[in-house]
Amino acid sequence: MSSHQPSGAARMFGDFAPQLVHFTDHVLFGDVWERPGLTARDRSLITVASLVTSGSTDQLRHHLGRAKDNGTSEAELIEAITHLAFYTGWPRAMSATAVAKYLFHR
Structure with a gap:
């Protein structure tokens, strides 16, 4: 820092x-x-997946931006969240998608 x-x-x-x-x-x-x-990109994808599955949307806000900074595209992040919907549950995936939409389209 x-x-x-x-x-x-x-x-x-x-x-x-x-x-x-x-x-x-x-x-x-x-x-x-x-x-x-692991690369920073891989760490970001793992972290985003963990935050989506735990429903940690406050921390997800920061890590979606960090994932983009580490080379992950918005489309890849949305695809990861969509994939996770079947493993973590629809409500958590919908909440994560709402956070991503807010961050990516403001």
């Missing part, structure tokens, strides 16, 4: 839960996301 620009986690929770921000910025997005075993 840049020392000049606070992370999203720091802006949201820095004063309230500084240790959670530390783990988010340095362990999750530092150590875990930077491991060499």
